[in-house]
Amino acid sequence: xxxxxxxxxxxxxxxxxxxxxxxxxxxxxxxxxxxxxxxxxxxxxxxxxxxxxxxxxxxxxxxxxxxxxxxxxxxxxxxxxxxxxxxxxxxxxxxxxxxxxxxxxxxxxxxxxxxxx
Amino acid sequence: xxxxxxxxxxxxxxxxxxxxxxxxxxxxxxxxxxxxxxxxxxxxxxxxxxxxxxxxxxxxxxxxxxxxxxxxxxxxxxxxxxxxxxxxxxxxxxxxxxxxxxxxxxx
Numbered sequence: 001x002x003x004x005x006x007x008x009x010x011x012x013x014x015x016x017x018x019x020x021x022x023x024x025x026x027x028x029x030x031x032x033x034x035x036x037x038x039x040x041x042x043x044x045x046x047x048x049x050x051x052x053x054x055x056x057x058x059x060x061x062x063x064x065x066x067x068x069x070x071x072x073x074x075x076x077x078x079x080x081x082x083x084x085x086x087x088x089x090x091x092x093x094x095x096x097x098x099x100x101x102x103x104x105x106x107x108x109x110x111x112x113x114x115x116x117x
Numbered sequence: 118x119x120x121x122x123x124x125x126x127x128x129x130x131x132x133x134x135x136x137x138x139x140x141x142x143x144x145x146x147x148x149x150x151x152x153x154x155x156x157x158x159x160x161x162x163x164x165x166x167x168x169x170x171x172x173x174x175x176x177x178x179x180x181x182x183x184x185x186x187x188x189x190x191x192x193x194x195x196x197x198x199x200x201x202x203x204x205x206x207x208x209x210x211x212x213x214x215x216x217x218x219x220x221x222x223x224x
Contacts, residue, residue: 035213037160044218045152045160045203059212062118095159102207103150103165110159 002026002106004096009111016086016115022079022096022108030074033057033099036081038092039110046092049081050099064090086115121204121216128222135191139204139216142185147206149187151180155200163202164189191221199223 008020020036036048049070050059058070069082079096091114097104121141129135139149149167152160162171164180167187177192187206191198204216 037215045154045205045215047205047213047215050212097160099213101165101169102148102213103162103171103205104152104160104213105162105165105171107159107161 002098004098004106004108006094006096006108006111009094009113011114011116012086013117014087014115017082017084018086018113020081020083020094020096020111020113024077024079024096024098027098029072029077030054034072034079035097035099035104036070036079037095037097037104037107038090038113039095040089040092043092048094051079083113086113088115091115119206119208119214121206121214123202123204123216123219125217126220126222128224129191129194130224131196132193135194135198135221137189137191137202137204137219137221139187139189139206140185141187141206141214141216144185144187144206145183147182147208149180149182150205150207151178151189152203152205153198153200154203160203194221194223196223 003025005023033052035050051070067085071080093110095110096108098106151164154160163178167182168180
């Protein structure tokens, strides 16, 4: 069974940092591109960052470019999102999602990041 | 940046057909997928590569994409289909861009 489990969310002050993790199981992690997608309270979905299977291709939304860094460790079946210089507008549920055939076919349950003083 | 526009809401009677549009420049040249999201839950992929259904998704969900518009059609809509629906387009330069979302209400 495919499982994606996010962790690392919480309350952080503006300007602070957090590192999100996504533990994958039930599939060959190293064969898939992965995505971080966020959803602000009451709002729509936003693709924050994507990383190819071998980390050779990385994408960032303009809203996080220069502040967030995506990475993966295929040996540990894990995906990460390092978030620096956090702003109030980064407050959202952050989902880890597996990319398959131009779609995200499995999603984690999400982890809430709240940026507030 | 690339933008996808969806109607904010669609209402449908049980058993009828709901159509949700997703508009974007030359959208027909890109692959589109669709997600269903119920309150408090993670999104679920219901259509990928314009018209393919993942395993376990009912046949009443179908998709099309041509010109500047992609459409998700729910035939014989059921009460359980009440949810938010998002389109997503894939492009080599922008990765996955989401639409604005549509709330489907089954009256």
